[in-house]
Amino acid sequence: MKRLLTALLLCTTAGGLANAQSAQKYDTLSNELEIMSGVLKTSLRQNAATESWRVSQIETSYLAGQGAVFTFSVRGQRGNWVREIETLVEGLVATVPPAPPAPPVPSANSFSDVDDIVFEAAREWEAYAEETSHRFSQAFADNNSRLRDLRNMQRELAWEAREVERELRDITFELRHADEARKKELLAQKEQSGEQLKQLEAKEKSMRDELKAIEKEQTKQMEARKAQQQQAYKTFLAGFESSMSETLCRFGSGLRGLPENEHISMVLKDFEMDESRERKDRIYVFTRADIVRCVQEKIDANKLLTNANIYQF
Structure with missing residues (x-):
């Protein structure tokens, strides 16, 4: 009986000691991850390739048997990065909502489709335009004001045209x-009304030409904005990948509590946008062995990044 109790006591003591050691191991690794998180944040801030977007937060976690995970939240200068990427992927021109149609004009002349070329930039675009492209948003605000004026003038012209056409029918x-006497008077009125209708059509054509010019200019500006976003996206990503890989090569040895057969994963949260406009994470998975090799200068930071498994999920 005494032998049985002694055996049970030894098992309990051993189990408690193992649990304590395991908890201490995870606490140590947690501290190492927090230190590495601070190093990464400092490195990314110091080596930022663009002021437009930045890493705002880094979260760390550990999956036993898998490895350490660093999750990065990225924000733009004027809001969430995801909104910037949405405009990048979809293209500004494609996402501009169509202008509300004007009331139909029951006429056979050109005024029947008076609003068919009206083009308005989304006001939402102005809300998140960056300071570096403020001239675009200002130009859009001016153009939108002119577009509203033109649309109001077109409606007035359409109303006048309907009145003139009604007079001609009468x-x-x-x-x-x-x-005969009345016919002479009516023919004079008809000629006058016809001339008035021609003048209205000439004004409408002039407005239509101006609308086309504004449409062309806004399309040009939005394409420039899209190109600017694409360049900023590439610049940020290049800077992030360079800083991340170089930091792992310089300070990766600090993760001593991470088993050699496990991995370090870097996750850019909601960074990508697929064809269905679903938000995706951009994930980098490095092996602990590659990081050790880079620390030992057996491979460089570029090779470390090349060896990483990079995908969207």
Whole structure:
């Protein structure tokens, strides 16, 4: 009986000691991850390739048997990075909502489709335009004001055209039954109304040409904005990858509590946007062995990054 109790006591003591050692091991690794997180944040801030976007937060975790995970939240200068990427992937021109159609004009002349080329940039675009492209948002604000004026003027012209056409119909009907004296008077009125209608059509054409010019200019500006975003995206990503890989090569030895057969994963949260506009993480998975080799200068930071498994999920 005493032997049984002694055996149970030894097992309990051994189990408690193992649990304590395991907890201490994870605490130590947790501290190492926090230190590495601070090093990464400092490195990314010091080596930032663009002021437009930055890493705002780094979270760390550990998956036993898998490895350490660093999750990066990225924010733009004027809001969440995801919004910037959405405009990048979709393209500004494609995402501009169509202008609300004007009330239909029951006429056979050009005024029947008076609003078909009206082009308005999304006001939402102005809300998150960067300071570096403030001239674009200002130009869009000016253009949108002019577009509203043109649309109002077009509606007024369309109303005037309907009134003139109604007069012409009335004159044509009355001519069928008028005497000679009245016909002469009606024909003079008809000629005057016809000339008025021509003037209205000329004004409408001038407005239509101006709308086309504004549309062309806004498209040009938005394409420039899109190109600017693409360049900023590439610049940020290049800077992030360079800083991340160089930091691992310089300070990766600090993760002594991470088993050699495990990995270090870097996750850019909600960084990518797929074709269905679903948000995706951009993930980098490095082997602990490669990081050790880089620390020992057996491979360089570029090779470390090349060896990483990079994918979206």
